[in-house]
Every structure is written in structure tokens, then in C-alpha cells.
Amino acid sequence: MSTLSSKLREFTDLKSGVVRLTLSDFRNYKNLRIESAISPIVITGENGSGKTNILEAISFLTPGRGLRGAKLSDIKRIRRQNEEESDFAGWSVAADIIKNGEEHTIGTAMQSFFKEETDDTHSYDRRIVKLDQQKITQQGELGKYISAIWITPQMDRLFLGGTQPRRSFLDRLVYAFDLEHAKRTANFEHLYKQWITLIKSGNNDIRWLESIEADMASLGVAIAAARREQIARLNTFVEQEPDDVFPNVRLELDGTVEKMLDTEPALQTEDFYASHLAKQRRNILYNDYVDGVNRTDFKVYFQKKNMPAEMCSTGEQKALLVSIILAQTKCQILYKGFAPILLLDEVTTHLDDQKRDALLDKIRALNLQAWITSTGLQNFDILRNDAQFFRLENGKLF
Amino acid sequence: MQGNDIEKLIKIIAKLPALGARSSRRIVLHLLKKKETSLLPLINALQNVADNIKKCPICGNFDTDEPCAICADSARDSEVICVVQDVADLWAMERVGLYKGQYHVLGGILSALDGITPEDLNIESLFSRLNKGVIKEVILALPATIDGQITTHYLLSRLKEYPLKITTLAQGLPLGAELDYMDDGTIQLALSARKEI
Numbered sequence: 120m121s122t123l124s125s126k127l128r129e130f131t132d133l134k135s136g137v138v139r140l141t142l143s144d145f146r147n148y149k150n151l152r153i154e155s156a157i158s159p160i161v162i163t164g165e166n167g168s169g170k171t172n173i174l175e176a177i178s179f180l181t182p183g184r185g186l187r188g189a190k191l192s193d194i195k196r197i198r199r200q201n202e203e204e205s206d207f208a209g210w211s212v213a214a215d216i217i218k219n220g221e222e223h224t225i226g227t228a229m230q231s232f233f234k235e236e237t238d239d240t241h242s243y244d245r246r247i248v249k250l251d252q253q254k255i256t257q258q259g260e261l262g263k264y265i266s267a268i269w270i271t272p273q274m275d276r277l278f279l280g281g282t283q284p285r286r287s288f289l290d291r292l293v294y295a296f297d298l299e300h301a302k303r304t305a306n307f308e309h310l311y312k313q314w315i316t317l318i319k320s321g322n323n324d325i326r327w328l329e330s331i332e333a334d335m336a337s338l339g340v341a342i343a344a345a346r347r348e349q350i351a352r353l354n355t356f357v358e359q360e361p362d363d364v365f366p367n368v369r370l371e372l373d374g375t376v377e378k379m380l381d382t383e384p385a386l387q388t389e390d391f392y393a394s395h396l397a398k399q400r401r402n403i404l405y406n407d408y409v410d411g412v413n414r415t416d417f418k419v420y421f422q423k424k425n426m427p428a429e430m431c432s433t434g435e436q437k438a439l440l441v442s443i444i445l446a447q448t449k450c451q452i453l454y455k456g457f458a459p460i461l462l463l464d465e466v467t468t469h470l471d472d473q474k475r476d477a478l479l480d481k482i483r484a485l486n487l488q489a490w491i492t493s494t495g496l497q498n499f500d501i502l503r504n505d506a507q508f509f510r511l512e513n514g515k516l517f
Numbered sequence: 518m519q520g521n522d523i524e525k526l527i528k529i530i531a532k533l534p535a536l537g538a539r540s541s542r543r544i545v546l547h548l549l550k551k552k553e554t555s556l557l558p559l560i561n562a563l564q565n566v567a568d569n570i571k572k573c574p575i576c577g578n579f580d581t582d583e584p585c586a587i588c589a590d591s592a593r594d595s596e597v598i599c600v601v602q603d604v605a606d607l608w609a610m611e612r613v614g615l616y617k618g619q620y621h622v623l624g625g626i627l628s629a630l631d632g633i634t635p636e637d638l639n640i641e642s643l644f645s646r647l648n649k650g651v652i653k654e655v656i657l658a659l660p661a662t663i664d665g666q667i668t669t670h671y672l673l674s675r676l677k678e679y680p681l682k683i684t685t686l687a688q689g690l691p692l693g694a695e696l697d698y699m700d701d702g703t704i705q706l707a708l709s710a711r712k713e714i
Contacts, residue, residue, distance in 0.1 A: 257700045299701050306663045313667070317629035324635060327627060330670035334663070 123360060127452050127485065133219035135265075135457045136488030137177060141213045144196040146172035147514050156507050157217065159482055159489045161499050164511030170492035171271070174462040176212045177490060178267055179246075180225050182258040182294065182301055186269045186462060191229045191244040209244070218264050219457050223251055225261065259298040266295050266451060268444055269462035275469060278419060278428035278436050285417040292447050293349045296455065300345045307338045311413060314396075318403045328400065329393075336393035339412040340385050343376040346415070352454070353446050357422075360449070364477035365442040366435065367422040374415030419443070437469040441478055448485065461489035467498050476501050523549070575646070577622035577639045579604055587611075587620060594618040596653040600643065600672065602626055602660060610658070618656075621646065626659060626668040635671070643672075647679055654682040661688050 136157040142148045147169040162170045171187075175194075178186040185194075195210050209229035216223050226249040248255050250264065268291075277284055293300045314331045317324075350370045361367045372378075375395070379388045392411065399409050408414075419428040419439055428439050444461070452458050461482065467475045479501045482489045491506075493499070499506065510517045523545060531541035548556040572578075573585035580586055587593065587607075597618030601607050607620050623638045646652060655676055659665040669685060676683050689707030690699060699707075 260700060299705070302702060309663055310667070313629045313664075320629065320632075322629070322634060326674045327629075327635065327667075327671050330667050330674060333670060334667060 123453070127449060130219065130452045130456055131458050131486040133457070135216075135218050136460050137180070137214045137216050137265075139215040140173070140176065142173075142176050143211045143213075145176055145210045145212060146194060146196060148172065149196060149514070151514070151516070153509070153516060155488070157488045159479070159491060159502050159506035160509065161496070161502065161506050162490065162492045162509045162511060162516075163494065163496055164492075165494065168511040169514060170511055171464050174269065174464055174490055174492060177214075177460060177462055178269060179212050179227050180214050180216070180261065180265050181267045182261050182298075183291070186271055186464075191246060195229065216265055223264050225250055225265065226252075259294075259301055262294065262298045266455070266457070266459035267462055268295070268447060268451075268459045269464065270440060270444055270466050271464045272468065274440060275433070275437060277440060278431075282414065282416040285419075286415060289346060289349070289417040292353070292443075293345050295447070295451055295459065296349060296352070297345050300342070303338050303342050303345070307335060307342060307412065310335045310338065311409075315403055315407075318400050329397070332393045332396040335396060335411075336389045339376055339392050340380070340389045342412045343372075343374065343380055343388075343415070344385060346372055346412075347377055347380060352450055353443070356446050356450050357442075360446075362442055362445065364474060364481075365438050365445065366424075368428075368439055368442050368446070369420040369422045370443070371418040371420070372415055373418050374412060375410050376412050377415055434469045434471060434474075438474055441466070441470070441474070445481060448487070452485075452487075458485070458487040461487065461491075463489060463491045465492060465494075467493060575642075576620045577604075577624055577642070578607055578620060592617075595651055597656065598643070598646065598652050598654070599656040599658050601658050602665070602668075606658065618654075623659075623668070626662075626664050627671060628664050640672070644675070647676075647681070652681065654684065657683065657685045659685075 134157040137155055138157070140151075140153045140155060142151040145151075151173075153173070162173060164170050175185050175187055175189075191209075209231065211226065211228035213226040214224065216225055228247055229244050230247050231244050246258070248258055248261065250260060255261075274284075274288070277288060290300065290304055310331055314328070314335065317328060317331065350372055353368075354370055357367050357369075376388060376392055379391060383391070396409070396411065402408055420426065421428065421431050421435060421439060424431075428436055431439065448459055448461065466478065470478065475498055479491075479499065482491075483502060483505050491499075496508070499508075527538070527541045527545050530536060530544055531538045533541075536544070548559065569581040570579055571581065571583045573580055573583065573588055575584045575588045578585040578587060582589065594617050598621050599610060599616060599618055600621045600623060601610065602623055602625065604622055607622055610616050610620070621639065621643045623640065623643075625633050625638055627633055627635065627638070647655075657669050657672060659669050673683060687710055689703065689710050690696070696704065
């Protein structure tokens, strides 16, 4: 066994994952409890039976807005005609988790609160999070205890179309290693909105604009540096540990700030970025296009063919995505010291038989917890002795 | 069901910060039950405040005197000004009792999204005070949020034109905190602002 494999084994043998999951008023579930093993978990059921909802609930145990990026109020179970309104405060997900053998509890729920505004009192929703029964204010803290990586059917088109979904995907890969990255991107987004609103309002207070631009530049360079670091980490890993079945990827960043960091120190890049933003103030009035870390593209190449992912076939694109996820998973185990949970929604679609079996076999070999959904059982023969199997019918698990 | 007046009172109290409909009902019920010891003294106190409260024309603090007791106190250091977001922050500083200088209350922080511009804040009066040439130090005690930071930077860019010592409050670990429970950003801040002992 190679040093790398034994190190991976060392951490996955310690076990990390969800051992008990309880959903209340979450999507189609009034109440659902699952006792799960740290192993592959295969959930089968018809379309619309609620398989993805279970994966989404697990994704809410990690920082962020879950695998669908849904509005909190949209997750609340739809009230039946005979149910009282007062019984419908919100939704909650509770879990007993294990991180490298240590037990912890995580609870998260939607809470509505009221805020008085000039015209009336408005209701807002927010997510509250508890770790080991203690309320925590920084969701990022969860990242120290649990991590999840997901593939959903929507991601089959990740390499086609606009840059935003690819950028968000990359940022999620970065969060797993750098918990501050989530805060940085959220703060950058907030400043970006402030900046645009200020310019569009016609307020030409140069000092105010420059203050915002300086902070955007400093956050932007930190964001770009963290993305570069993650790309370098994954490229090095793929170089050293090429996969035997899935196509090896080469990852690149296509962004002005990231490129400048190739040759210039961070402080100089910050100064450049601040003046670059100042020069673009007029753009906002005409076309809303602003160059910077908010426009960076995450480029993926099929290494052997030297072909951009968007030019590859649908199956190849899926295989490239799986390849990135496998590299990220192994990097997380090696460098963060605990295994992420894999949430794989209809992951076998578009993969040929060899790649499908190889993926399931690799998941089994990694000895980690992977929640896999599918409409049928036929593709999972390879896991029959190693996985926990659940069938979903009418919102109940069998 | 309550009468119209009581209903109206419940609605008014429910709109106060940190209160909701349930706590408002409890407060109103308490006031009704304790008319002599709670309701009437409250009415009295509210009336007095409404009749006499003034916004200090120098620093923006609330007081019944003009200028406020802090600005009028000759024992306080008139060469140092602490800039705070709101009167609540001034009260917090005064509770500590350590600071003996003057204050300047901005009345908010800059936010283009909420339409709060420098003109909406008590900023020009700060520079009028500085132009008199007495002030030697300005302490920027604004919130450690992203908008607080922008306001700090905005003021800093204007304050740099004055021969002043400009300081901000230290950021880092709260008293009694355990490192293990701190988020990474706080630890990074505390580490970069470490001091020799």
C-alpha cells in the first residue's frame, strides 16, 4: 500500500459522517428519522419521492445555502388543508455526527423574526445553527466538524453556459480548506452591491467610492489568492496521483486579478485592482459589466486530449466532474484530516458501465460515507455487501 | 378581546426594538395591573423625556441639557474625541468609566444600500470641531462590520488632512474567550494585533 493510500486509510478508518438524521417539516417530510452507517448509503425511489430532499437536508448541516441554494421559506413543508397554521413555524434538521470517532450534534432550523421598517413591520427568515446544543453565530464553525461535497443533475451542465455556477462550485471547493473564504466572498458581494448602488444613485463622493474600492480590492485579492491555492493543490494532487479510470483534469483560472498574482505581489495587485475598479465606474451606468474576481472563470481541461471541458461529450464532462470531486475528496482527507460526506444525486447518469462501477468501487475503497440516490437498484450490485440500502415510498423509508 | 386603546398600545409597544407581539401583551398587562406603581410613573417619565430631551448640538448625544453633560464637563479631556455610531455605543463606553475624553455620535454608518450618505450622518459637525484646532486625537470606535469598516476608511481619508493622532479600537479575542471556540478571522485579527508583555 502506498504512503498516500495508507494515510487516506488512516483518516477514513477513524470514521466521519452522519449517524442519525432527523427532519421536521422539511420539504415533503413531516418527520423522518434515519439511522445511518458510515458507508455508502443508497436511496432509491420514484421521481418526486424525496430522495434529493434527504441529501439537501444533509447539505444544510454544512455552512451555506444547501445543495439547491434554495430560499429558506421554500424548504418549509407545504401545509395540508386540515393542518393548523400555528403548527407551521418552520423546518429543522438535526443530526448526530461523528468526526474522526468523536461524537457531536448539529441542529439547524429556520426562524422567522420581525423587523420594523418605515411603512410596517416585516417578517424575515434566518437560519439558526446549534453545535453540541450551543447556538453558534458563525456558520463557518460547522466546517471544522463536518464537510460535504455534492454532485447534482444540475451540475451536468456546469461546464456549459455562464461562469457564475462554475465560480460558485470552485468557491465551495475552497471553503472546505479555508473557512474564511465564505465570509470573504459574502463580504465582497455586499461591498459590490454597495458600490453599484452608490454609483447608480449618482453620488460622486470620491472618498466614499474609494473606501469601498480599497476594501473590495483587498478582499478580492484574498479571494483570488485562495482560489489559486486550491487550484494548485488539486493540480499537484492530480499530477502525483493520476486516476486509472476517470480522465485527469487540468484546472485553470481565467481572471484579471488571479493572472496578475502570477507575476506581482499581493499588495501591488491590490493597488492595481482598486484603480481598475475606479476606472470601471462608468461601465456600471451602461452595461453592468465589471471585470474582477466576480467575473473569474474556472476552466477545466481534459488533460490527455488537451481539450476544454465544454468541448467534451456529455459523458466526458460528467467524468471530468467526478474526477475533480474525487481529487477534492482525497485532498480533504489528506490535508484537513477528516473525510467529507459525499452527496451524489443520480450520479450514475451519463456514465458508462465501466466508469459507473469504477466510481462506486472507489467510494467503497475510500471507506467514507456517501449518500447516493437513484430511481432503481440495478446499477448498485457492486455495493451489495458494503452499502446500506433504503427505498422511499410515500415519504417513508424502508 | 381587548378594547381599541389597549390594542393600540400593544401594537405601539410591539414595534419597539427587541420586542414582539407576545412580550408587548405581557408588558401592557403588567402596566394595567400596576397602574399606580408602573403605568403612571412610566407616563410621567416619558412625558418628561418628551418635553426636555435635546440632541446635543456639539456631539449628537441625547440629554436634557444643551450642550450635554459630557460636552459641558470641563474635567474631561477636550483634546480627544471618540467617534461612535450611536448613542448606545456612547453609553457602552461610559459604562466602562475608563474613557475621559469627548464623543462624537455619527447617528449611523454609511450604507449606499440603505440610502445613508455622509450628508445623513453627523460628519460635517465633526470636522467643524476639528477645525477649531483643539483636538489632538480621534478614536474611531465604529463597528467591526464591513459597513463599519467602510465608514472608518471614509473618515480616515478625510482625517488624514489634519495633523492628528488617529486610532481605532483593538480587535481580537473577547475577555474570557477560549481560543478553541473562536472563529478563524478573530484569531487572525488577534494574532496580527498581538502586543509585547
